[in-house]
Amino acid sequence: MEKFDTLSGIAAPMPLVNIDTDMIIPKVFLKTIKRSGLGVNLFDEMRYDRQGNEIADFVLNQPAYRDASILVAGDNFGCGSSREHAPWAIADFGIRCVISTSFADIFYNNCFKNGILPIVLPEDQRDALMKDAEKGANARIEVDLEAQTVTSSDGEVFTFDLDPFKKHCLMNGLDDIGLTMEKAASIDTFESQVSAERPWV
Amino acid sequence: MSPKTLYDKIWDAHVAHEAEDGTCLLYIDRHLVHEVTSPQAFEGLRMAGRKVRAPEKTIAVPDHNVPTTLDRANAETMTEDSRIQVEALDKNAKDFGIHYYPVSDVRQGIVHIVGPEQGWTLPGMTVVCGDSHTATHGAFGALAHGIGTSEVEHVLATQTLIQKKSKNMKVEITGHLRPGVTAKDITMSVIGATGTAGGTGYVIEYCGTAIEDLSMEGRMTVCNMAIEGGARAGLIAPDAKTFAYCKGRPHAPKGAEWEAAQAWWETLYSDDDAHWDKVVTLKGEDIAPSVTWGTSPEDVLPIDAVVPEPSSFEGGKVGAAQRSIDYMGLKPGQKLTDIEIDTVFIGSCTNGRIEDLRAAAEVLKGKKIAVKRAMVVPGSGLVRAQAEEEGLADIFKEAGFEWRMAGCSMCLAMNPDQLAEGERCASTSNRNFEGRQGYKGRTHLVSPGMAAAAAITGRLTDVRDLMA
Numbered sequence: 190m191e192k193f194d195t196l197s198g199i200a201a202p203m204p205l206v207n208i209d210t211d212m213i214i215p216k217v218f219l220k221t222i223k224r225s226g227l228g229v230n231l232f233d234e235m236r237y238d239r240q241g242n243e244i245a246d247f248v249l250n251q252p253a254y255r256d257a258s259i260l261v262a263g264d265n266f267g268c269g270s271s272r273e274h275a276p277w278a279i280a281d282f283g284i285r286c287v288i289s290t291s292f293a294d295i296f297y298n299n300c301f302k303n304g305i306l307p308i309v310l311p312e313d314q315r316d317a318l319m320k321d322a323e324k325g326a327n328a329r330i331e332v333d334l335e336a337q338t339v340t341s342s343d344g345e346v347f348t349f350d351l352d353p354f355k356k357h358c359l360m361n362g363l364d365d366i367g368l369t370m371e372k373a374a375s376i377d378t379f380e381s382q383v384s385a386e387r388p389w390v
Numbered sequence: 391m392s393p394k395t396l397y398d399k400i401w402d403a404h405v406a407h408e409a410e411d412g413t414c415l416l417y418i419d420r421h422l423v424h425e426v427t428s429p430q431a432f433e434g435l436r437m438a439g440r441k442v443r444a445p446e447k448t449i450a451v452p453d454h455n456v457p458t459t460l461d462r463a464n465a466e467t468m469t470e471d472s473r474i475q476v477e478a479l480d481k482n483a484k485d486f487g488i489h490y491y492p493v494s495d496v497r498q499g500i501v502h503i504v505g506p507e508q509g510w511t512l513p514g515m516t517v518v519c520g521d522s523h524t525a526t527h528g529a530f531g532a533l534a535h536g537i538g539t540s541e542v543e544h545v546l547a548t549q550t551l552i553q554k555k556s557k558n559m560k561v562e563i564t565g566h567l568r569p570g571v572t573a574k575d576i577t578m579s580v581i582g583a584t585g586t587a588g589g590t591g592y593v594i595e596y597c598g599t600a601i602e603d604l605s606m607e608g609r610m611t612v613c614n615m616a617i618e619g620g621a622r623a624g625l626i627a628p629d630a631k632t633f634a635y636c637k638g639r640p641h642a643p644k645g646a647e648w649e650a651a652q653a654w655w656e657t658l659y660s661d662d663d664a665h666w667d668k669v670v671t672l673k674g675e676d677i678a679p680s681v682t683w684g685t686s687p688e689d690v691l692p693i694d695a696v697v698p699e700p701s702s703f704e705g706g707k708v709g710a711a712q713r714s715i716d717y718m719g720l721k722p723g724q725k726l727t728d729i730e731i732d733t734v735f736i737g738s739c740t741n742g743r744i745e746d747l748r749a750a751a752e753v754l755k756g757k758k759i760a761v762k763r764a765m766v767v768p769g770s771g772l773v774r775a776q777a778e779e780e781g782l783a784d785i786f787k788e789a790g791f792e793w794r795m796a797g798c799s800m801c802l803a804m805n806p807d808q809l810a811e812g813e814r815c816a817s818t819s820n821r822n823f824e825g826r827q828g829y830k831g832r833t834h835l836v837s838p839g840m841a842a843a844a845a846i847t848g849r850l851t852d853v854r855d856l857m858a
Contacts, residue, residue, distance in 0.1 A: 206707060206709075207586055207688075209821075211821070211825060212824060215829075216802055219426050219804065222433070222478055224430050234824070264587060265586055265590070268586055269522065270522050272538075273427065291590055292590075293590065293620060294621075295535075299538035299541075303540070352413075354413045366440075369550060370547070372406075372407050375415065376415065376549065378406075380549070387654065388647060388650075389512070389648075390515065
């Protein structure tokens, strides 16, 4: 997994609340057996018409935001389906950080498996960054994972909370499975203990 | 010992390792797998040369993509990309030695219906699946939730998940439901009260007399939509109904093992003075047959209400409500019972069980549909067989419904069962998101009885008006 340390980039504003994973990547694109190549279909039904032409006023089609690497979003981003195709599509497009007041649980966890940093901020701070993002390509937002800060284009600094283990894995690009396998002895012990206590499992 | 919630007890019984910062390895008792969210996980195992750690606890069934037409045994009825996914699951199940119910097996169906039906899901277990509606299994007092594909791979390889504990939320439904009101109306009303993010960070335990009154099928419907309220999982404490449902199922314990299991299951309840981080209480008598008007499950109202004014909401929800109303082609102030329907879908992991089909058939008996298209997609091959035996299939067919084979079908429209642009569906499924049932399709979530009522009248209808 790609490491995350700092990010400086254009932020695209998506103020809509409850952006669900069906919007992020519609089901027709779930019929893949690969993880790659989904960026072109990110927000497909909002981004293209039925003939495949870009819808000009959709944020990621606007010249200022075509190279966005940060998304500032409305409340409860990523709700709905557990599809990891959603963070795959976001990462494949080139977005490495999403900022909102809240994220759906499964989506939030999925981000960390794919080198994406989801940042939760209070509403007033998210709104300030939304306004900043609305300024377009000249307004670059900076994210520092080590320091746990987001800096607006005006130099205003916001700090965010993050689980230390998730931070450690993201900063070092660590593979969860490898880490867990190091604890195989604990799993073995637990398994044999439980198979005695609850043999029906 | 300090008092514990049901969630605390199941959690404590599954911690295989705890780090100093509270990050745990939670042991997983049952891993359910379907064709859409697993191919990349199996591929990851192959690339790393890893095995499935506990194939005997891993159960796979294709459901999302599979056609539901009667001729589906012919693989040509599937689109090529769907066929590739189903064939990948066939191969992965065989290569890694996991339990498998192929499309040709009468036990095939929606993974969340097959698990309980076959006795894989039991009280006190941890159950995961690469599907958000895994919450369904919480009806048994099992800690069950959806995971992403990376976590599917993690569970396949290690039989554990890296987890931190969620907070405890109690949702109590007091009193009793009125006639014509169902488990679906409970779960939608709870989301209406708490919002789609109201449960974020929590595991919900549903309790109260109105929950105790429900059958296991109804309890599964309630827990199924816990995820639509943002909760990690929904739980209901196991009781005599739970034990009766499980007993004799193919993979349930037997004999002395059953006795030992039941003795443990009987300890699985929240202690009287357990701590709750949040409590929500609804009166059963206040819950009405409900319907969604917008494009989020929180956009729910009693059937006798009207489409709301966007300005009646606050903050970001004002714009979202306007967008929903535009997408749905409605007008503020319009009576919900004046909304005309052209399609009815009865099925899904929310409402595709035998009790759901009975409830719909009860309303439909001797009536004809007044909609363009109506379909019943049983949740499993066994539900389908039972419905045929009980004569329900004949009632549906005589009313004008299509009687389909089991699968997820129009709940998420990954197979050919889709709405066309602008079509409007009364659906017993769980999500009314934009495009969920087909590009620009419009979804109104309802209970099975309400779906049947809409099929008969051609508009959203209060099922109580059709009850004798």
